[in-house]
Amino acid sequence: MRSISGAASTSSVPYDAVIVRFGGEIGVKSSPVRLRYERLVVRHVRRALKARGIAFTSLEYSFGRLYVRSPEAGEAARAIARVFGVSSASPALSTSSDLESIAQTGLELARAFLSPGESFAVRCRRVGEHPYTSMDVCRLLGERILSELGHRGLRVNLDEPDKEICVEVREDKAFLFAETYPGPGGFPLGSQGRLIGLLSSGMDSPVACWLAMRRGCVVIPVHFDLRPFSDDAAVEKAVELARVLADWSIGLMRRMYLVPHGEVLAEIREKCPEPLTCVLCKRFMLRAAARLAELSGADGILTGDSVGEQASQTLRNLRVIDEAAGGLLVVRPLMCFDKTEVFELARRIGTYDISARPDAGCEAAPRKPTTAADIGAVLEAEEALDVEGLVERALSAIKEIRLKWPAEEA
């Protein structure tokens, strides 16, 4: 079904309901799991509407769909389309399953949506016993539209219509819609455990966090503040990125952490072989993240690494870096993504423009970082450092930033 940005008059459609479709992968679960996930999605939809102050009167779960009754159904549909586990949401006009009521309501929708010269199709899905077939609905409504709006030069095209007028008949009710907002799909947040998400100021890590969230993981964003080897802009960008992610979180991303990392970098630069800088730096990040995971009961650490993207992101280096995670799971959702796919997702998520803004990057990075770190050499290099003390000091100076949700209230 196509998402239709609509004709001029669609904002005037007196929508009173939203049809919510669950993510495709939820549908293939065993019934108890499916039920549990769908209930969680319903709870999140409720939260999303409440937090945004969008009025609704009921949420009805019926035949694998959720029907929301709301006097602000257009706005409700847009908010619901940002809930993980939702594959799409359509603002709808509700009426009774009486054929004449359907025709009248469908005509109203057609009047708002069909522009002169356009082709259209009527689609109907029906659950329950009715004195008519789905085909009858399509035929009657199609004829009604052609006769009442004939002066607009409309025509029926069942294969490739410009617009679709859709009818869902559910027992004694009917819902009619013509626009559909695609949702993120995936699993409901909180269905898959918790991750400490390493969040830089760049393009990759926020996308990695979002992908894990879409998969049902609650993410706690942690930014390593590289100053004086980076600048204020980098930190500000990371906080803004976390706010965008929090806006997807149904309030489950309540805070982010800033961990000072400047002293660690200064020590590494002073005391260790230059080509190892990036590997050693990331090992410290994983150590601090592992401690935060322990404190927050997280099941793993998430990073935006992608094989071969940076010179330091080789398979060999990543293995040596992971060794510092103390056996914690390191999740890398972008491991085999192409950069163009990351850009595309960043645009969709809303992080692209923030990530694309300039910042100082990391001025501690060597011109020639190693691409094949050796664990022996790395452990030896770390002997020159007070590893435990550095981690302790960084964590004791950690800064917590509260992330308000929804973001509009921030």
Added chain:
Amino acid sequence: MRSISGAASTSSVPYDAVIVRFGGEIGVKSSPVRLRYERLVVRHVRRALKARGIAFTSLEYSFGRLYVRSPEAGEAARAIARVFGVSSASPALSTSSDLESIAQTGLELARAFLSPGESFAVRCRRVGEHPYTSMDVCRLLGERILSELGHRGLRVNLDEPDKEICVEVREDKAFLFAETYPGPGGFPLGSQGRLIGLLSSGMDSPVACWLAMRRGCVVIPVHFDLRPFSDDAAVEKAVELARVLADWSIGLMRRMYLVPHGEVLAEIREKCPEPLTCVLCKRFMLRAAARLAELSGADGILTGDSVGEQASQTLRNLRVIDEAAGGLLVVRPLMCFDKTEVFELARRIGTYDISARPDAGCEAAPRKPTTAADIGAVLEAEEALDVEGLVERALSAIKEIRLKWPAEEA
């Protein structure tokens, strides 16, 4: 640029060249890395053509593109579009940069491609000094097409043409094309190290292998043969899947391994708590894979796991499973993919139909596998098993299957 499946007569176009475009992410690398990657792509293009017996006379690298001269340029373009690191390939007609030659050649292309009533646009890119502008080329060729093929009712549409006739002028040469095959993009195979790829008979693992390959990793597929807890069909499917992957491999995927896993499963079922079966089974897979990684100099192990897809694929279980990899990197390209995205990729790669065929699955899987394995309980359960002996026996009975490339010769 759209890929055009072409008008009826396009197979008769006497193509003599292929324009090859490198993957976008290669283009953003520093010049030495970029050069190294592009050279590797060129080498793979050469291999692809040779192995398939497609004649070519030269490969010219010029201004960020590769120009292949071939009397079988149509076939060559299709073969090249399966080389990792290539973003697209267009079969082309070559001529001199003389304006009249371009117009004549462009007309020939237009004659083959433009069907009656269609709209078209001429596009031109130029490198070098010429007594004309790109705009001149577009104007002249456009006019020529309209005047010579006017009886077909063609019209110019620069914004949304049905077809595009494209001209690339490179110093004293010109290449004209009207169709483009999208390539996989990514990095050239072999640029990013080597992985042992766990390959089941299902939908996910071949896609995971392909994604790692697209990212430049050489993958060595290993299938764990679950018989008698699965059937012959599962093994046959895995071998067929490996053959499809090998066909993408420029001959760098020379063999796959079948590791007998039935004894391991029988022992686990007999001696360990039932809910731990899947976690214990996968730990044995990682142990064997880690040994194979050691033997083959691989940098890590690749699996098709995705969070929450199966009941056993929880973050907690994955952590406990990874513990058995002995510190080796475990790469999970699909970790946060949605199932629909996996299906889409499987179709594109050519593994979908094979994976979709029925097989017995795993009959050792318990009805209620644990979702939160505890490492202590797992280690305790393994005390009942001769872990080393089981791994040894499985590896000593390993079977190697040669994967021919290209597949057509198999």
